[in-house]
Amino acid sequence: MTPTTIKRINWVGGIFTVFTVICAILWAFPIYWGIISSIKPEDEVIRPYIELWPETLTFEHYWFALTETQIGTWYINSIVTAVGVTVLTVSTSLFAGYAISQLRFPGRTALWWLILASFMVPTQVLIVNHFVLMADLKMLNSWAGIILPQLIHPVIIIVYKQFFDQVPKDFREAAAMDNASEWDILFKIYIPMNWGVTTALSIVIFIWAWNAFLWPFLAVTKTEMMTITVGITQVFDAFGVYYARQLSAAVLAGFPVALAYLLFQRRVTQAITLSAGIKG
Amino acid sequence: MSEISLNNVCKSFGGVQVIDGISLDIESGELVVFLGPSGSGKSTLLRMIAGLETIDEGELTIGGKRSEHLAPGQRDVAMVFQNYALYPHMSVRENMAFGLKNIRMPKDEIERRVNDAARILEMDALLDRRPAQLSGGQRQRVAIGRAIVKEPAAFLFDEPLSNLDAALRVRTRVELAELHQRMQSTMIYVTHDQTEAMTLADRIIILNDCQIEQIGTPMDVYLYPNSRFVAGFVGSPGMNFLQAELSGTAGKQQAKLGDGSQIELSVDLGPGAYELGIRPEAVRVSATPAATTGTATVVERLGERTLVHLRLEDGTELIAQDGGHSEVKPGDLVHLTFDTSQLHLFDDKGRAHHAK
Numbered sequence: 001m002t003p004t005t006i007k008r009i010n011w012v013g014g015i016f017t018v019f020t021v022i023c024a025i026l027w028a029f030p031i032y033w034g035i036i037s038s039i040k041p042e043d044e045v046i047r048p049y050i051e052l053w054p055e056t057l058t059f060e061h062y063w064f065a066l067t068e069t070q071i072g073t074w075y076i077n078s079i080v081t082a083v084g085v086t087v088l089t090v091s092t093s094l095f096a097g098y099a100i101s102q103l104r105f106p107g108r109t110a111l112w113w114l115i116l117a118s119f120m121v122p123t124q125v126l127i128v129n130h131f132v133l134m135a136d137l138k139m140l141n142s143w144a145g146i147i148l149p150q151l152i153h154p155v156i157i158i159v160y161k162q163f164f165d166q167v168p169k170d171f172r173e174a175a176a177m178d179n180a181s182e183w184d185i186l187f188k189i190y191i192p193m194n195w196g197v198t199t200a201l202s203i204v205i206f207i208w209a210w211n212a213f214l215w216p217f218l219a220v221t222k223t224e225m226m227t228i229t230v231g232i233t234q235v236f237d238a239f240g241v242y243y244a245r246q247l248s249a250a251v252l253a254g255f256p257v258a259l260a261y262l263l264f265q266r267r268v269t270q271a272i273t274l275s276a277g278i279k280g
Numbered sequence: 281m282s283e284i285s286l287n288n289v290c291k292s293f294g295g296v297q298v299i300d301g302i303s304l305d306i307e308s309g310e311l312v313v314f315l316g317p318s319g320s321g322k323s324t325l326l327r328m329i330a331g332l333e334t335i336d337e338g339e340l341t342i343g344g345k346r347s348e349h350l351a352p353g354q355r356d357v358a359m360v361f362q363n364y365a366l367y368p369h370m371s372v373r374e375n376m377a378f379g380l381k382n383i384r385m386p387k388d389e390i391e392r393r394v395n396d397a398a399r400i401l402e403m404d405a406l407l408d409r410r411p412a413q414l415s416g417g418q419r420q421r422v423a424i425g426r427a428i429v430k431e432p433a434a435f436l437f438d439e440p441l442s443n444l445d446a447a448l449r450v451r452t453r454v455e456l457a458e459l460h461q462r463m464q465s466t467m468i469y470v471t472h473d474q475t476e477a478m479t480l481a482d483r484i485i486i487l488n489d490c491q492i493e494q495i496g497t498p499m500d501v502y503l504y505p506n507s508r509f510v511a512g513f514v515g516s517p518g519m520n521f522l523q524a525e526l527s528g529t530a531g532k533q534q535a536k537l538g539d540g541s542q543i544e545l546s547v548d549l550g551p552g553a554y555e556l557g558i559r560p561e562a563v564r565v566s567a568t569p570a571a572t573t574g575t576a577t578v579v580e581r582l583g584e585r586t587l588v589h590l591r592l593e594d595g596t597e598l599i600a601q602d603g604g605h606s607e608v609k610p611g612d613l614v615h616l617t618f619d620t621s622q623l624h625l626f627d628d629k630g631r632a633h634h635a636k
Contacts, residue, residue, distance in 0.1 A: 173332050174365035178379030178426075179353030188378070192369040 038062070038248040045244045061248035065235060071252060073224050074231035077143070078210055078253075081227055084147040085209035086202050089156055094198070097160025098186050102172065112161075119154035124214070126152075131218055145219045146227065150209060156201055163194045200267040203260060207268070210257050228253040283308040283466040284329060284434055289338030289348075291324055298324050300490040301338070306434075311460050311467040315477040316487035317513065323438055325487065326470045330359050330436050343433040353382070358427035359436040363443065364419045366411040366426070372398075373407040376426045390429075397428040400459070417448045424459070434466040441476060453479060474514050478502065486510050503622075508630040511557050517587060519624075520563065520598045524556035526625065535625070538594035541572035545620045546636045554625040557632075560587060562622035563600040565608060570617040574598060576608050590614060 037045050038061055040054040065071055099105070100112050130149040131140075139145035167190060175185045191198065216227045223234055228249075235249045236242065261268055284306040291299040298321045306312050314322035327333040329340060331352030340348040347355045358379075366375050373394055380390045398404045401421045411419055420440060427435050440456075441449045457480055460467055471477055477484050478498040486493040486501060486509075494501055494510045505511035511519045524535040526549060535543045535556055543556075565588060574590030577597075586606035590598045600616055608614055623635035 168363065168365070170361050170363050170365035171367065173352075174359070174361060174367075175378075176332065176352045177330065177357075177359050179351075179382040180378070181382075184382060189367060193367070195369070 034247045035251055038244055038251050040244060042242050042244050045247075061242070061245045062252070064245050065249040065252055068237075069231065069235055069249065070223055070226075071228065071231060071249065074226050074228040077146075077225060078227040078229070080143050081146045081150075081216070082206050082209035084143065085150045085212075086206045088147065089151050089153050089205050090198060090202050092151065093153060093156035093160050093201075094191065095186075096157045098164055098190060100157070101161045101164035102185075102190075103182075115154045115157050118152070119158065123152065127215065127218065130215070134219060139219075141220055141222045141225045143225075146216050146225075149215055149219075150212060153205065156205065159197065159201060160194075163197050164190055167193055196267070196270070199264075200270045203264050203268050207257050207260065283310070283343060284468070285339075285341040286325075286329070287339040287341075289325075289328060289340060290336045291321075291328060291333060292336060297490055299328065302492055303338075304485065304492065304495070306466060306468065308466055309464045311469065311480060311482045313477040313481035313484050314468065314470045314487055315472070315474060315481075315484050315514075316493075317472060320487040321490045322470045322472075322487045326359075326436050326438055326468060329355075329434075329468065330357055331355050332359075353379070356433040357436055358430045358432040358434075359438065360420075360423045360427050360440045362439045364411070364423040366419055366422055368411050371408050371410055372403070372414070372422050372425075375411070375422060376429050379426065379430055393429040393431070394425075397425040400428065400462070401425050416444050417452060420444065420452055424456075428463075432465075434468060437467065437469040439471055440469075441471075442473075449476075456480060474516060478514075484514075486513065488513075504632070504634055505557075505624065506632050508555065508557070508626040508632065511624060511626070511632060515559060517560055517599050519557045519559050521626075522556045522558075522592075522596055522598070524554050524625070525552075526554055527551050535623075537572065537592070538596050539572060539592045540594075543571055543618050543620060543623070545623050547623070547625055547633050549625055549627075549633050554627060554633075557624040557626060558618055558622060560599040561601045562619035563598060564617050564619070565600055565602040565606065566615040566617045568615060570615045572616050574600075574614055574616055576610050576612045576614050579606070579608055579610055581606075588614065590616070 036052070036054060039057055039059060040051075041056050041058050041060075044051065044054060044056065096115070100108060100115070126149075134140050134145045134149065137145075139148065171189055171193070172185060175189050180188065211229060212227070213229045217230045217233075220226050220230060223231075226234065232246055232249045232253060235245050284304075286302055286304040288301050288303050289299060290297070290301055302325065314325060316322045324333055328335050329342070331347075331350060331354075335348040338348070339346060342355055342357060345356075366372075367378065370378065376394045376397060377390045380393065394407070395404075398407055401424060403418065403421050403425065406414060406418055406422070411422065414422065420443075423440070437456075441452055444452060453476055456469075460480075469476075469480060481498050483495060484498055484501050485495050488509050494506050496504070501510055501514050505514060505519075508521075512521070523538050524543075526533055526535050526547075528534050528551070530548060530550075531546050533545055533547060533549075533551075535545055535554075537543065537556070572592060574592045576588050577591055578589040580587040580589070581604075584604045586602040586604060586608070588600045588602055588606065588608050590600055592598060598616075600614070602608060620635055625633045625635070627633065
């Protein structure tokens with residue numbers, strides 16, 4: 001490699017680094033702005049110019065969100081529905097992915113194509129149907145009503161199928177020689193061998209479910225049944241909406257997800273890569 | 281009584297026949313090797329015995345019990361896979377105990393069997409390790425240990441040494457032979473490596489083109505191959521084949537080779553054109569004029585012996601064996617003698633006729 005080439009590469013690298021740093025700042029700025037605004041007094045928030053640091057630091061909005069709203073109930077609703085969606089989505093997708101990957105039964109190919117086809121349909125298209133169905137089943141304003149329509153994640157089935165496809169068939173045959181039932185093969189061989197995928201997918205589904213807004217917003221009208229993302233819309237009083245209060249509620253809403261991300265950063269990145277690879 | 285008996289078993293994948301009416305009896309305590317080239321059906325036959333492939337037609341009996349409809353785990357056989365197939369998330373102990381737990385064997389009995397197998401295979405210190413922490417040879421032992429703990433009627437080995445390096449392969453081969461002698465269990469061993477087959481087998485079953493080509497002891501198939509295929513497949517380096525014209529009366533015949541030289545031999549065959557087969561060790565380099573001459577093209581020095589690759593006058597290629605201190609060099613004109621008692625003639629159907 002000649003010195004000129006090295007120099008050229010360094011230039012390209014430098015430009016690329018600057019570009020990515022700018023992108024990162026642009027992406028992170030709203031989060032920064034939200035957090036900073038939540039610790040400013042309301043009059044500072046509504047000033048028509050940008051102040052990157054608060055003149056007066058206050059936690060009164062957090063106090064309001066924690067004491068004057070039903071945020072505790074919303075947290076519980078979010079935890080229950082997000083955990084419910086995660087557990088049910090992972091378990092059903094796992095069984096479906098295993099069946100399509102490893103078992104031979106009539107209609108297997110048709111089922112696989114159906115799953116692939118359903119993957120092409122955006123959830124928003126089905127949202128009216130879901131609403132009518134949940135209303136007919138008297139499930140609106142209930143945890144089940146929030147959870148059930150959110151279980152449709154064909155991408156998770158596809159990811160599981162792909163991973164199960166990649167398990168060398170020797171393991172399955174060795175397990176068959178070891179008198180293992182189909183149940184044993186799934187739970188004692190295939191799942192433990194793909195434990196990393198299950199963990200990664202669980203985290204990412206939990207984050208999706210926690211952050212879900214559109215469906216919980218439609219499915220719930222009672223304040224005490226709202227999830228925290230929907231609950232943010234209820235942070236107002238008789239004098240109207242206070243942006244700083246809403247932002248403090250938003251920060252509180254995002255806190256568990258941010259914490260989960262910090263704790264399981266590697267797994268989350270892995271899961272996003274897995275699902276993004278398929279989503280295209 | 282035969283431990284394993286196959287009666288006219290057939291198997292096809294789609295329209296392709298892969299096992300064509302094979303019948304075979306394997307005695308208790310015998311180590312039988314299925315030997316054949318890729319695609320000969322040897323692994324499929326083993327997998328049919330294991331239950332990993334269905335048997336389309338025919339009968340399979342294991343330990344006197346009809347078994348072709350039984351699930352793999354119920355056939356009383358244990359298999360060692362080519363890639364070991366050790367469960368990566370389980371320790372060695374858990375790998376070995378997995379099959380026993382599945383049949384709800386009492387814990388103390390599982391413990392006893394695992395410890396016994398570990399002692400036999402000298403891997404007591406490895407029991408709490410994961411497969412990823414083991415070398416190739418150690419993994420191989422664990423795979424064998426997993427089979428031993430089941431105390432099966434027969435062990436099935438599917439090319440178990442093919443993933444090991446050359447030195448480890450030789451060592452493990454010897455260990456397997458010792459293990460068989462110690463345990464006296466029935467074993468079926470699949471390989472395409474004829475050295476493994478020759479060194480391990482009580483009997484070799486040579487498969488070719490979906491059928492059994494020959495069954496015999498290693499020396500039987502080596503010295504008396506019953507077809508040109510077996511003659512060419514068994515032995516390393518392979519048998520030499522030369523075109524020959526046979527003349528004379530039975531008991532005292534002459535085989536005229538392509539280069540015009542003549543060899544006297546005795547074989548129960550009429551005059552005609554045949555293919556003459558002779559192993560390299562039966563073609564010797566002579567200091568004095570002998571049956572024929574050839575020009576050395578390549579000289580391979582293997583230590584205790586030297587393989588001399590030659591070209592005869594008519595262009596026929598041949599390998600002769602000389603002593604370890606052979607002085608032959610490439611380009612030398614070499615006199616050759618043939619051990620006529622080790623000649624084989626193959627007719628146009630590939631059937632072998634051995635010289636007396």
